[in-house]
Amino acid sequence: MHLYRTHNCGEISENDENSEVKISGWVHRKRDHGSLLFVDLRDHFGLTQCVVDSSDKVFTLVESLRNESVVTITGVVKKRSKETINKNLKTGQIEVSIEDITIQSEADTLPLQVNSDEDAGEETRLRYRYLDLRRTRPHKNILLRSQIIQSIRNRMVDQGFTEFQTPILTASSPEGARDFLVPARLHPGKFYALPQAPQQFKQLVMMSGFDKYFQIAPCFRDEDSRADRSPGEFYQLDLEMSFVEQGDVFAAVEPVIKGIFEQFSGKKIDPIFTHISYADSVLKYGNDKPDLRIPIEISDVTDIFRGSDFTIFAKNIENGAVVRAIPGPKCGSRAVADRMNSWAQSEGAPGLGYIIYSSEEAKGPVAKALGQDKSNLIKSKLNLNDGDAVFFACASEKDASALAGRARVRIGTEQNLIDKSIFKFCWIVDFPMFEKDEITGKIEFSHNPFSMPQGGMEALNTEDPLEIKAWQYDLVCNGIELSSGAIRNHLPEVMYRAFDIAGYGPQVVEEKFPAMINAFKFGAPPHGGIAPGIDRIVMLIADEPNIREVILFPMNGKAEDLMMSAPSPVEDKQLNELHIRKAHIHSKNWQKDPKQ
RNA sequence: GGGGGUGUAGCUCAGUUGGUUAGAGCGCUGGCCUGUCACGCCAGAGGCCGCGGGUUCGAGUCCCGUCACUCCCGCCA
Numbered sequence: 001m002h003l004y005r006t007h008n009c010g011e012i013s014e015n016d017e018n019s020e021v022k023i024s025g026w027v028h029r030k031r032d033h034g035s036l037l038f039v040d041l042r043d044h045f046g047l048t049q050c051v052v053d054s055s056d057k058v059f060t061l062v063e064s065l066r067n068e069s070v071v072t073i074t075g076v077v078k079k080r081s082k083e084t085i086n087k088n089l090k091t092g093q094i095e096v097s098i099e100d101i102t103i104q105s106e107a108d109t110l111p112l113q114v115n116s117d118e119d120a121g122e123e124t125r126l127r128y129r130y131l132d133l134r135r136t137r138p139h140k141n142i143l144l145r146s147q148i149i150q151s152i153r154n155r156m157v158d159q160g161f162t163e164f165q166t167p168i169l170t171a172s173s174p175e176g177a178r179d180f181l182v183p184a185r186l187h188p189g190k191f192y193a194l195p196q197a198p199q200q201f202k203q204l205v206m207m208s209g210f211d212k213y214f215q216i217a218p219c220f221r222d223e224d225s226r227a228d229r230s231p232g233e234f235y236q237l238d239l240e241m242s243f244v245e246q247g248d249v250f251a252a253v254e255p256v257i258k259g260i261f262e263q264f265s266g267k268k269i270d271p272i273f274t275h276i277s278y279a280d281s282v283l284k285y286g287n288d289k290p291d292l293r294i295p296i297e298i299s300d301v302t303d304i305f306r307g308s309d310f311t312i313f314a315k316n317i318e319n320g321a322v323v324r325a326i327p328g329p330k331c332g333s334r335a336v337a338d339r340m341n342s343w344a345q346s347e348g349a350p351g352l353g354y355i356i357y358s359s360e361e362a363k364g365p366v367a368k369a370l371g372q373d374k375s376n377l378i379k380s381k382l383n384l385n386d387g388d389a390v391f392f393a394c395a396s397e398k399d400a401s402a403l404a405g406r407a408r409v410r411i412g413t414e415q416n417l418i419d420k421s422i423f424k425f426c427w428i429v430d431f432p433m434f435e436k437d438e439i440t441g442k443i444e445f446s447h448n449p450f451s452m453p454q455g456g457m458e459a460l461n462t463e464d465p466l467e468i469k470a471w472q473y474d475l476v477c478n479g480i481e482l483s484s485g486a487i488r489n490h491l492p493e494v495m496y497r498a499f500d501i502a503g504y505g506p507q508v509v510e511e512k513f514p515a516m517i518n519a520f521k522f523g524a525p526p527h528g529g530i531a532p533g534i535d536r537i538v539m540l541i542a543d544e545p546n547i548r549e550v551i552l553f554p555m556n557g558k559a560e561d562l563m564m565s566a567p568s569p570v571e572d573k574q575l576n577e578l579h580i581r582k583a584h585i586h587s588k589n590w591q592k593d594p595k596q
Numbered sequence: 597g598g599g600g601g602u603g604u605a606g607c608u609c610a611g612u613u614g615g616u617u618a619g620a621g622c623g624c625u626g627g628c629c630u631g632u633c634a635c636g637c638c639a640g641a642g643g644c645c646g647c648g649g650g651u652u653c654g655a656g657u658c659c660c661g662u663c664a665c666u667c668c669c670g671c672c673a
Contacts, residue, residue, distance in 0.1 A: 029634080036630035053630065067623085084631055092633085109606060109624060115634085116622075118608055123665060176673035196673080223672045346600080348669080448673045484673085557666065 004072055004104075010046020014093050016077040021096060023048055024072040024104065026134065027065050029115050037062055039098070041073060044139075048091045050075060052098040061101060068107035068114055068131070074100040122548070127562040129553055141550050145538045148260055149216055152237055152534075155256045161214040161239060166201035168194060168218070174512050175449055177221035180232070188579040194220035197531060200516055202240040203450065203488055206527040207519040214239040216534060222559075228480055228536060230547050231559035237537075240529030246471055246487055249528050250427060253475065253483070257425070257532065265541045267421050273475075274426040281428050286324070286405015288431075291479030292424040294412030298404045299382055301325040301392070310369040313353070313394045322397050324404035327382050328389035328411050332356045336414075337364065337389055343410060344393075349403050353392035357384055366392065398438075409479065423477055423540065430454070431472035434465045434501060445502055447472050450516070451486035452528075453498065460497045475532060477540060485530025492520040 004024040012021060025043035032038075035054040039062060040047050050073050052062050065071065075096040086092030111127075112120035114134045119125065125132040132138050153163065172179045172193035179193040195201070197219045205213040217238040225231035237256075241249060254273055261269050274292065281288050284297045302322045305313040313323055331337065337354040344352035355375050356363040362375035378390055391411075393403040412418050433453045435446035443465050451470040453459050459468050471487035489495055495517060499509050509517050538550040548554040555561050575581065 031632045031635050032629085033632065033635075034629040036632080038632055038635085040633070047633095049633065051631085081631085084633090086633055089633080111606065113607060113623065116607085117634095118622085120607055121603095121665075124607075173673090177671080199673080221672065224670085226672090227667065229672070348599080445673065450673085558664095 001074075008045040009041050009043040009048040010090055012048055012077055012091050012094055012096070014079055016094065017079050018076060020074065020076055020099075022072060022074045023050075023096065025070070026114070027067050027069050027071060027107075029067065030062075030065065032063060038095075039065070039073075041071070041096075042134075046090050049086070049089070049095040050098050051078075051095050056098065058098060058101050061103075062098065065103070066107050066109070068110055068134075069103060070105040070107075072102040072104060073098055122556070123562065126548075126554065126556055129563050133552070138549065141538070141542050141544065142552055144264060144542055145534075145550050145552075148264055148538055148541065149534065151260050151263060152216070152256060155259055156214045156237075156239070159212070159252060159256075161212040162210060164202075164205055164210075164213055164215050166195070166198040166205075166215065166217070170195050170201075173200070175445065177223050180220045180222050183578040183580055185578055196221050197236060198238055199448075199450065200513070202238055202529060203527065204515060204519055206240055206242045207490075207522075207524045209525075211242045212240075213529075217531070225555075225557045225559065227546050228539065230535060230551055231555050231557065234547075235534040236531040237534055238529070238531045240527060242525040242527045244487070244526070244528050246429070246473065246528065249485060249487070249530055250473075253485075253530055253532065257475070257482070257537070260537065261423055261541060265423070265543075267423055267543075270422060270424045272425075275429055276426050277430040278428055278432065278469075279430070282401050282405075283324075286401045286403070286408055288428050288474060289476045289479055289481040290426065290428075291409060291412070291418070292426055293418045293422060293478055294408060295417055296327050296329070296408050296412060298401075298408060299325045301378055301381070304374050304378060305370070305392075305394070308370050308374065310353075310366055313392070316394050320396065321394050322400050323392055323394045324400045325378060325382060326391045326393065326404050326407045326411065327384055328354070328391055328415075329385075329417065330387055330415060331389035331391075331411060332358060332387045333389075337391075339414075340391055340407065340410070344403065344407065347403065347406060349393070349395070349399075352403075352407060353394065354389050355379075355392075356389045357386055359386045425475065425477050428474040428476055429472075430469045431474075432466065433468040433470040433472075433498070436466060443502055445498075446470075447484070448486055449495075449498065449502070450488050452489040452494070457491070457494050457497060460494065460501060465501050471528065473530070475530070480536055480540065481533075482536055482540075483530050483532035485528065487526070487528035490520060490524035490526050492517055495520060 001022055004022070006022045009023055009025045023041055025041045028040040028042035028047060030037065030039050037052050037059065039050045041050055052059050073096060075098045077094050078097050080093060080095055110131065112124050112131055114131055117136070133142065169182060169192040172181065172191060173196070176196050179196065182192040182194065184190045184192055198215060198217050202213050215238045217236050218233055219236055220233050222232070241252060258269060258271070276290070278288055281290055283300060286298055300322060302317055305323045306317050308314050317323065328336070333356070337356060340354065341352045353366045354364050355367045355378065357379055362372055362379065367375040382390060384390060391407055393400045393407065395403065432446050433451065434443050436442070437444055447470065451472045454469040454471055455463065473485055474481055475483035489498065496506050496509055535547050535550055539547050542550055544550055553561065553563060560566065
């Protein structure tokens with residue numbers, strides 16, 4: 001007989017009746033009846049009820065076991081009597097009558113309860129992640145992640161993509177997020193950086209003639225965390241294709257995304273991936289990642305307020321402000337309107353104007369000042385009904401859009417307008433190539449310096465830079481940005497010219513992006529790609545509100561690994577080898593003793 | 597860097613207007629129980645109420661500061 005098991009804890013059935021089996025696993029739970037004792041033994045595969053009575057020589061040993069101890073049980077499979085069958089259990093038809101038991105590993109009192117559906121606090125869960133991961137939901141989430149990634153691989157390979165591995169130690173790149181740096185022992189004063197994404201490498205794979213690249217790629221960015229943004233590192237389905245236009249990339253990605261959502265989620269998937277221009281999205285939804293489940297569209301009503309008797313807005317409009325109107329279906333009460341207004345103030349806005357529509361007249365301070373005619377004009381323009389309200393955000397275009405967008409989500413959530421049973425995708429297209437830095441007034445790349453401007457070289461030379469669009473696109477699902485991509489520029493002169501517009505001379509391009517600019521000069525195929533975020537996809541499919549729920553060993557919000565105690569101080573000897581000397585540190589956390 | 601929320605037993609939480617000895621469920625320890633499957637019953641241990649200061653006759657509760665976690669803004673090509 002095998003040392004540890006003949007069966008796993010999820011596979012014994014009536015067919016094994018009366019046979020001797022050996023199973024190993026964790027003591028999930030005990031039910032002690034004094035002279036009769038049940039042990040639920042759990043492993044990765046399932047749960048098997050084992051039973052022993054006081055006449056047995058191992059009874060006291062079994063009785064003394066603490067939950068989560070690891071044991072090997074030898075026994076005989078017994079069919080349960082009809083009344084004692086447990087239909088909730090895959091192995092509920094049988095039980096194992098214990099004949100012998102070996103303790104493989106004893107468990108101390110637990111810092112969190114493995115056999116409970118109730119989550120412990122996150123700090124405890126992360127510190128004892130290996131215990132947390134034994135629990136049903138976290139265990140399932142990680143398995144789901146694995147299956148999704150497997151499915152993605154198959155779908156990509158089936159489409160003719162080739163999987164590559166790109167370097168983890170690479171060069172710091174000036175664009176984008178803050179880099180993680182790694183000191184170079186052999187090169188005093190120089191540093192490697194962990195890749196924020198394999199962006200340049202995947203383009204160079206295209207220039208190496210491989211045609212279709214993909215990778216389940218780790219990406220490293222030293223930026224602050226959010227519920228849908230794990231600090232430090234995350235994974236992307238990174239892909240790139242040669243000789244393609246935007247539509248070809250969409251056609252490659254849509255079936256993969258649609259396919260895995262259909263395969264792994266029980267929810268409906270809206271088959272239409274709507275295309276929305278960046279400008280439209282910002283106007284109608286207040287951001288570039290609209291949640292299309294919310295049936296509310298924002299409108300611009302600046303013209304209606306211009307020169308009106310609602311002087312606060314009228315004056316702001318004179319100074320360049322805009323007014324955005326957010327319909328509030330069934331929000332037509334003082335209570336709701338006041339709540340929205342104080343919410344807006346808590347968001348840092350001066351407030352949120354509103355009009356309440358009823359069968360009699362348009363009500364509220366705005367309606368009073370604006371007059372019934374204009375108030376009703378808004379009502380008809382926005383297709384509002386009696387009992388509805390409309391809210392107004394008046395500020396600079398950027399601030400008004402953002403506030404309106406947040407108000408839209410707020411109304412959708414509060415009024416229960418979000419259909420939780422569906423995934424709605426959209427492509428946000430036509431991102432601007434450049435944008436103006438609000439403080440410095442400088443023109444900068446708005447997304448990615450490697451994107452191809454729409455109109456190419458001619459557009460760069462003839463159009464207002466702020467009017468130029470890029471072949472740049474995002475894939476959004478239920479208000480979460482899943483993915484960002486572009487048709488890339490592959491022409492050296494376009495790269496020089498684009499950087500020139502952003503205020504960088506050719507020497508900057510050559511110093512900072514030597515590989516790209518050189519490769520462009522030796523025959524570069526037109527190419528483009530995209531990089532859907534794996535963690536976010538799994539999070540959506542698993543229906544988890546937090547990205548850490550789908551990551552095996554996540555860091556906490558301050559980018560600490562509580563389980564491994566990372567980051568940690570290092571020996572001076574290590575620093576010496578790396579030519580690193582500690583400067584005076586202002587942080588109060590400097591070399592504080594690790595907890596635990 | 598800024599704003600909100602939370603912090604009470606090993607874990608999840610309750611704790612009234614400031615008022616005796618700070619509670620519950622789970623877990624832990626001991627006892628009882630032969631058909632449970634979140635078994636049941638009895639008893640017990642376990643608390644610097646995050647930390648520091650203040651107000652008060654009296655603080656888990658009010659005030660100030662601070663720390664930790666978390667959500668959001670900034671940031672994230």
